[in-house]
Amino acid sequence: MYIPRIYFDKTIKLNTIIELKKNNAHYCLNVIRLKIKNTIHIFNNTNYIFISEIINIKKNKIFAKVIEKKKDNRESPINIHLGQIFSKKMNITIEKSVELGVKTITPIIPKQKNYNKKIKNIISKKNYHWNKIIISACSQSKRNIIPILKKPHSICEWCNLIPHTSTKIIFSLNSVDKINNIPYKYKDIYILIGSEKGFSEKEKKYAKKKDFLNISLGPRVLRTETASIVAITALQIYFGDI
DSSP: OOOOEEEOOSOOOTTOEEEOOHHHHHIIIIISOOOTTOEEEEEOSSSEEEEEEEEEEETTEEEEEEEEEEEOOOOOSSEEEEEEEOOTTHHHHHHHHHHTTOSEEEEEEOSOHHHHHHHHHHHHHHHHHHHHHHHHHHHHHTOOSOOEEOOOEEHHHHHHHSOSSSEEEEEOTTOOOOGGGOOOOOSEEEEEEOOTTOOOHHHHHHHHHTTOEEEOOOSSOOOHHHHHHHHHHHHHHHHSOO
């Protein structure tokens, strides 16, 4: 039986009554047509779900009573941090990477003077929309911890923020090493995904200087949104929970 999952961004206590936000109430009433006494699962960025029952519907408002708190940890044993070059398919990249268990997502801005400011403006406008995609993907995949969408950085800025105690990977077509060759030491794995054109020699050298491992995703040239999905999936197969 399908039980809808609703995100609530506040602390939840047993036997309390919660009023669902307007957009969630609209979805429950007009899309899936819930009624009084129907059950919903509420999650709030903890490893718990709160089993709740709709007790009142008043105009366009829904009130639900929290009747049970249940531990439900679906997080990966590895923390995958995605540094994704900005692309027109960021919606897909964000949605699928969240479904696959990514921990954080950082939009990476290409180093092109005329392009840089334009992308920053686009990302700023998209931030709210992307966070909605993240929550929706969590709801769909039954994740209860919300991945963090970081502010955009250049490749160099992002590399400089990464802790030393982590595994760092840059994916390159000309590498001979595969993911199964990675000397896995740390729970945190940072992956850098570029465009179909790949990274410049300067960017590769800088990543190497910062101890990034040069890894291949195979002999075929992947679109950037495909590369992130393949990379995260492979990491979850070798080191995670797939």
